[in-house]
Amino acid sequence: MTVHIGVIGTGMIGQDHIRRITDVVTGAEVVAMADLDADRARQVAAGVGARALANGHDVIDDPLVDAVVVTSWGPTHAEYVLGAIAAGKPVFCEKPLATKAEDCLRIVEAEQAFGRRLVQVGFMRRYDAGYRAMKQVIESGEIGAPLVMHCVHRNATVPETYHSDMAVQDTAVHELDIIRWLLGEDIVSAQVIKPRRTSRRFEHLQDPQLMLFETASGVRVDLEVFVNCRYGYDIQCETVGETGVVRLPDPADVWVRTASHLRTNVLQDWKPRFAAAFDLEFVEWVASVRDGTAAGPSAWDGYATAVLSDTTTEALHSGRVVSVRLKDRPAFYGG
Incomplete structure (x- = not known):
């Protein structure tokens, strides 16, 4: 099974994770992405054969996207993570989970209401x-x-x-x-x-x-x-x-x-100090998405x-x- 991933945010860390998913991780493919800078999103998408969509919510709602990676500006994280939970899709969110503790708590409560862990936070150490x-x-x-x-x-x-x-x-x-x-x-x-x-x-x-x-x-x-x-x-x-x-x-x-x-x-x-940790983080996250399990840093850890x-x-x-x-x-x- 190939996990089809949508990425929200194509800045430095987003591009690095797209490269990692494409070149390092097996059983995963980036199929869609979005960024506030639409031109940059189109350019990055073209490099990996993915589609550039209008915004992050379009990425989440795309029926071809199985799981979501959030690497956008920190204050937008809560909005997109909550959107992924509502859509029932596993979501990897770079730190911080949210810029306000109360927003992290909203994510914790939304995930509990859904009834299954969907969120992993990017604490790569x-x-x-x-x-x-x-x-x-x-x-x-x-x-x-x-x-x-x-x-x-x-x-x-x-x-x-x-x-x-x-x-x-x-x-x-x-x-x-x-x-x-x-x-x-x-x-x-x-x-x-x-x-x-x-x-x-x-x-x-x-x-x-x-x-x-x-x-x-x-x-x-x-x-x-x-x-x-x-x-x-x-x-x-x-x-x-x-x-x-x-x-x-x-x-x-x-x-x-x-x-x-x-x-x-x-x-x-x-980057060189933790390159291997970043790689393993995504290898294990993709495996957890494929298996329907969740063992990495949780929404509670983010909170x-x-x-x-x-x-x-x-x-x-x-x-x-x-x-x-x-x-x-x-x-x-x-x-």
Whole structure:
């Protein structure tokens, strides 16, 4: 069975996913797409033999479309995801599920009313080999009960349009999901510490930021977000347990010894770092659509991360420890 996919949004990430579905994933075909930039949609569609439609709702309603990928502008996500649920079609939505937590909750409620999981959110780190190996070690009990987690998210630089809230909402959002996933529990409080600011940043930007979290069982998590580190793209994670430590590996590369120096390369952006994770994410999503199952990041995960993002942003501005006000997880999502 070939899964016929419609894509809403043909910008950078949309085009990357279209390429992935076309060239990497087996048993899937992009048959329709739409974008606010109609000319771009037509051009991208012509490249893969698909049809460019007038708008996202036409993609959802197209009888030839079995499943939908939403990669449009963030504020439109909720509208299209709700439309896909109403049409009974599986939908993959790039993060964020919605830009407002209340809209995420509307999606959760609509999916429960439909009676079957249809939504997957694009938290691709859950498909990274290193993170999956970390989760396996933690769940095996090999390092004992987790006590502390250290996370780092560094970018070489960001554009002038980047502002302090984006350190939470755009950059740390992946850690907010992966922390919950690795530890298997929710975060209950957030705090943001503002260290001395680097001189290599725009005046309006607080950089770096140190985010502190506590989980329901008392695990303490610190996350350094530093988006002007200058040297490259650097993702780190370490979990300290009662009897051992597990650490995320660095991307594989050679070490060179020459002229009294030992060196290796540092990646410069996120694309090569998580390319394999993006590929596996879509391989598994297409398989779940074909099999009628759903096991990836859920609408509930999208909602929980949105609430946590709002909480951490509040902590950034208030300087206080802020409690996370999360609804009770419905049994529908394994609660």
